[in-house]
């Protein structure tokens with residue numbers, strides 16, 4: 001019998017370019033974290049004024065830019081795709097960014113085991129895999145158990161920012177948050193701080209409409 005797979009990501013071919021591979025090896029000690037228990041994020045971001053977790057940084061172009069533009073914020077990137085992690089490290093090193101750390105693991109695992117309650121000012125979730133087919137919708141990361149997982153980790157007054165270019169997923173996201181007593185918020189204008197990633201650009205070329213949401217923890 002086939003094992004049900006509820007992972008929110010596709011296990012894509014993990015072949016990195018030589019530059020991504022080299023960056024991953026050379027820069028892991030600078031940017032990588034391999035947790036062995038609940039993290040004290042202040043150890044990694046001692047001077048930063050706030051800490052934002054980004055889930056699913058993809059190829060990292062948007063993240064590297066956001067990290068560069070906001071050196072007062074510590075960014076904790078969570079990604080499972082090794083070539084993307086290598087690419088992000090490469091760009092961050094070129095920018096001489098010190099306010100970035102990366103964990104290579106499923107965000108559910110990270111949040112469950114390694115993130116202390118009330119330790120994040122915000123979460124960025126930009127263009128999560130839309131899983132458009134009905135049998136796959138259970139793999140969408142935005143589900144009520146995910147909201148229950150993230151809410152305690154976000155500080156009072158904190159928020160999650162979600163962007164999607166899949167209109168039906170946008171309706172789904174709005175519905176999941178609306179039903180939850182844990183968050184309040186809704187659609188916001190496209191923020192100027194978020195550059196267009198390759199993934200978003202591909203969607204825009206196909207005429208996809210992008211929705212940004214910000215939901216504050218209640």
Ligand SMILES: C[S@@+](CC[C@H](N)C(=O)[O-])C[C@H]1O[C@@H](n2cnc3c(N)ncnc32)[C@H](O)[C@@H]1O
Nearest residue numbers: 008009056057058079080106107126127197199
């Ligand atoms: C569609 S891509 C978007 C990437 C990027 N945010 C952008 O705008 O280009 C979604 C990314 O989320 C990652 N991802 C999905 N589920 C994840 C999870 N549970 N933990 C960590 N990363 C995840 C995937 O590996 C993929 O790189």
